[in-house]
Amino acid sequence: MRRAQRPAALVAVVAVAGSLLLAPPAAAGPELPEPAPDYCGDQCHHILPPGQNGNATFADLVSHLLLGTRPPHSDDQIQKYDDLIGGYSHLTTDTIREFFNDNSFGVEPDEVERIYQPREDVTIVRDKTAGIPHVYGNTRDGTTFGAGFATAEDKLFLMDVLRRAGRGEVTSFAGGAPMNRELEQQFFAVAPYTEQELQRQIDTVAAQGERGAQALADARSYLDGINAYIERAHRGRYFPGEYVATGHVDPITNAGRIEPFRLTDLVVLAALVGAQFGGGGGGEVRNAIARMELHERFGPERGEQVWRTFRGENDPEAITTLHDGRSFPYGTTPEDPRGVALPDPGSVTAQPLVHDAYGSALEPAEPDSQPDAEAPRPATDDPVESLRGLFDDGVVPGGMGERRGMSNALVVSGEHTASGNPVAVFGPQTGYFAPQLLTLQELQGPGISSRGASFAGLSFYTLLGRGQDYAWSATTASQDIIDTYAVELCEPDGSAPTKESGFYRFHGECLPFRTVERENHWTPNLGDDTEAGGYRLVSFRTRYGPVTHRATVDGKPVAYTTARTTFLHEVDSIVGFQMFNDPAAITSAQDFQRAAQEINYTFNWFYVDADDTAYFNSGANVVRQPVVDPSMPIVSDPAYEWQGWNPADNTFAEVPMSAHPNSVNQDYYTSWNNKQAPGTAADTMEKNAVQRGDLLDSRVGALVERGEVTRADLTRAMAEAGVTDLRVERVLPDLLRVIDSAPVEDPDTAALVDLLRDWAADGGKRVETEPGSREYAHAEAIELLDAWWPLLVRGQFEPALGTEAYQALTDVMGINESPSGWQNGEPGLQVGQPHQGSAFQYGWFGQVSKDLRGVLGEQVPGGFGEPLCGGGDLGACRDVLLDALVEAAAVPSERTYPGDADCEPGDQWCADALIHNKIGGIAQDEISWQNRPTYQQVVEFPARRP
Known part of the structure; x- marks a missing residue:
């Protein structure tokens, strides 16, 4: 609807x-x-x-x-x-x-x-096909x-x-x-x-x-x-x-x-x-709480093992964009970290932004x-x-x-293509908006020759696109460039501070927080029954960055702050983008990598021309003290600060270009926000044994092994991965192996298992019976899995972890990011962006797989050791899964797909559908779910400049 x-x-x-x-x-x-x-x-x-x-x-x-009706060229690319x-x-x-x-x-x-x-x-030329300005x-x-x-x-x-x-x-x-x-x-x-x-x-x-x-x-x-x-x-x-x-x-x-x-x-x-799109890290307080809960539940040694498996910082089973045998260490936890500032249990409170609210601002945002x-x-x-x-x-x-x-x-080198020239299918996933956040253009002038996409308002250069004989694109890398420091609170008169104190200690001085404020006041629109309202937004800042939380550490009040390497340097990247657009600056893959090094946001950059492919991981990667654990809050002491850090302008020692993950002419590259390279620590828990990049890597790897890859081959691989349910392709086989360890005696339960088995045999895709039908093939199996997943994850882990640790881990990363967005089996608890396409990036997919394989008696690299499901007993774990499956089958469609302003309750197709969020007055029709870039290029250069 x-x-x-x-x-x-x-x-x-x-x-x-x-x-x-x-x-x-x-x-x-x-x-x-x-x-x-x-x-x-x-x-x-x-x-x-x-x-x-x-x-x-x-x-x-x-x-x-x-x-x-809609204005010309406002909807002529959606179909x-x-x-x-x-x-x-x-x-x-x-x-x-x-x-x-x-x-x-x-x-x-x-x-x-x-x-x-x-x-x-x-001179500006608008074309008839799409109204793009040249x-x-x-x-x-x-x-x-x-x-x-x-x-x-x-x-x-x-x-x-x-x-x-x-x-x-x-x-x-x-x-x-x-x-x-x-x-x-x-x-x-x-x-x-x-x-x-x-x-x-x-x-x-x-x-x-x-x-x-x-x-x-x-x-x-x-x-x-x-x-x-x-x-x-x-x-x-x-x-x-x-x-x-x-x-x-x-x-x-x-x-x-x-x-x-x-x-x-x-x-x-x-x-x-x-x-x-361009940062990574910053979840250290949530990490600390979850880790402490696990230590409390299991003891320090076993709790640390379970934490490290969940976090998957350097999971040996994780696929990586670079697979040429090299390692690029960055952001990892040292063996014996020092300067960790763990909060006292129950002491963490969020730093409020909103102050002096009145009228309609008193309503929850x-x-x-x-x-x-x-x-x-x-x-x-x-x-x-x-x-x-x-x-x-x-x-x-x-x-x-x-x-x-x-x-x-998806990029394949010329050594493996039918033409002998590299081929690429790539682009950014920026969500679905009307109008789109990106804008298309061609720019031709002295020192500029490009065509492609830019963010509206930043389009004096093309940010993602092509030059005369080369093309480039990016994916979000999210390596850790954000740290959390615990600053000790103080009072200038020497009295005892509290969590609400307005001063903090920096290098021996008791300094006041700096405040940055915004006054916002509004009146109701005509025809609107809501009240007028307003509030002040106030950010409390330290030399270590804005305050995000307050807590106590060993009984002493502290403020947790966010130190980001790109803070006060948001536009430094402009030089790199300028070079991308300059044909004189980009004459080789190595030139492109040097330009990408100028970009301080955390992106994976991909390049193709008629001869070469290249990859470079950009970002203002900081040189930390070797004893610091960047995944945990850090004591605000000079001994644990970034090397070479100058708080006046937020400059610091940076990792050299050669230490950033990089490559030229690897057999192929795939990236779907997965791990960049061996040794590069994951910033969050999803870059582990099962990640959505697996859907690309397996398909492109098979194409390369076959040889003579074409643009059509690569586009088909992308599109097929973009409609496949990651859980079916990569986790359901493990679930079925546990279930198949004994006969399923109850015929009704066996029928449920067969529904899932049949869907998996048909490719595990979430596609319509025919284009425009608005009904899924295997609709019953899809609904069953959508209802089963949150129940099976809770049943698999919560009894062993305990409610507090289980909840703390879901605060670090939600258990699911299916297209419709529901998790934990409860409406209102969402992860991801419903109706926004991007799916299966976050979720406990690898953790489920590792634990089930442990239950089956396998030696699992980076695993939990003692399995958690069913207390480690195969029969008990099997019962947990089957009980959850039977419970899922009884869940009403209206609960699995509860409906919203765009969809009727129970409408499965609509719950997944892509809906362009309006930033203005023109709405768009919904389209079928597909997990692919918003802007996408298909590229193959047959020649280069002389």
Whole structure:
């Protein structure tokens, strides 16, 4: 069930609105520029749903409400993206165009939709297929100016929302809906900067030699382009209609203001992207609590063994992107760690962000349970009132704010392909939004030649895409660049401190916490019954970073802080991205690796050209003291601080480039946010014996062994992995072996086992009976497993671990991330992003497998030693699994798939479906679940530049 449409106004309003806010006038005259040199030979393709255009005028929004229409190019890529699931098995190299758009440089004359010049030194060409801007600058300033102008044309309101989110100011801009509050709080907690600190980051990068100065010039001309569009669109009344819906511009008088963009806004957007996709670590307090509970339950020696198995820091069974025999040690726990600051049991409390709340801010920012399906709102004939009602749930209804995996990559070297040239299928998983967070573009000008995707508002360079004879992409790596320090609290008069004290000890001094604040106040939208409200967001900061928790350690009050290597350095990566776009800078795989080294976010970078493939793991990897355990809170003492650390500017000694996981021309690379290389510690518990990267690695490895791999082969492997339930392919065989250790006597129970067995034999896929049916093949088995998994995990582990330790471990990592998102068998306890596609990254998949294999009597590398399930007895463990299976079969569909504002309770297909979260007024139709990148390239270069 789609979300109920908002109240309709009179159809005549469309005509009235159209007379008030007009579409931008078409400009004529410029000639079609010559395309840049392109060595891909029509073998570069890409896709980004739902569509390039994310701007809708007031008239467009009214028409969408009344008639269901959408602006041109706002939904013309979603169907191609969806069609791959029903068509991948028959995909050939000749039919790739049916599922991906051409990603060649330039626009053919008969494909030109519009040519215009926002300034004399730049020409923008929009293509008919997808409305993508192809920007040709006669000067470098013109190129980046055109990039800013075109991005504002496509994504202005989105960019505005994101800059507010990064500052913790969404509610003052768009109202106090719970989701708006949740969003601003999450991002403010990670990057609570003052305006002076944002400017200082710009000044620091500008001082980094010629490339730094060029980056500043590029950013300034990019902002000029954004602001030129804002001024013209406001004057011409074709600005995004959401500014009317949120009360910022009057639709009749045109009074109001769309605030120009500033350089510091770009820093905010970079911080937001980095927080979402480019960091790792930071869960040390949760780790400490879980580890302490296990020690309490089992004693120090056995408790430590169980903890290390759950954590899987260097699980010998984990697949790794690099498999050439080399090791890259980083972030591991020393044999005898010192300086660990474990909290006293029960003493940890979260540091509140919200202060002085009043009115509707007193309501919880996050619902206690899944909301019921939305009821229709009362009808109104006022189009402005109707549109303002669009944002009662927030400008971002859900799906943002949680750190998300950025995936995936499949790359095969030319030694194993049919053509002798490398092939790649890769792209980022950035979630599903309408409009999309990414924007597509081609940039051609002095020192810039690229085409691909960038985050809206950061698109003066292409961040993921292709150059003239090479292409690149990334996945989130998440190696540990965040540490937690326990700072001792104090009082300046020497009196005894408490957990609430406002001072902390640093190098012998008692210093006050520094506070960064945001004032947020909102009034209800028209037609909204909620109260006005407001609050202050306050971040307490130390020289070790923002405070996240308070506790006692050995009876003494402390504050736990987050020290992040990229803190105060959000835009340092700009130089690396600049190099990616410069054809003179990237002439080889080694050049690409050197450019990737300039990026301080934790990404796995992949590169292909006609001859070579390459991999590099970027990130500001810190050199820690050898006695420090980065997975646990650390005593705030100089003996345990980062080597070479300067707290004034957060600089430190970094791991050299050669020690970062890297490779050129390995037989193949796969990445789905799995472990980078042997020796590189996992930042969380999921990079172990079973991880979703297994689905790619097994398929690509088989293709390479067969030889003569094609783009179609690699695309099919990606698509098949993207509809496969990881639990069926990798864990169900272990479950069945335990169950099959004795006959299943009860025929009803045996039938349940056979349902799962049959689904596994058919590939374990979550696919429709036929495209568009909205019913799964093997629907009964899918529902059975979805209900069984949380019950079997609890039954397998909780009796042995005890309730406290079991719960503490689920706080470190949820037990499940199936597409519909439910865990622990209880509605409201979610992990991952329901309706957001990405699935099976987090979950106790490897832990379940290891323990079951131990019960079966196998020697399990990195295992639990004594098995936990059924007290280690095979028969008892088997009974636990079968009892849970019978219980699962009795769970009503409405509990397994409880429904929400978009789906009826019990609707299995809809519970999994991808739903583009609106950041504005244009909604999209849901599509079938698929676990694949949001933006994706299919690439094979047959030639290189001379």
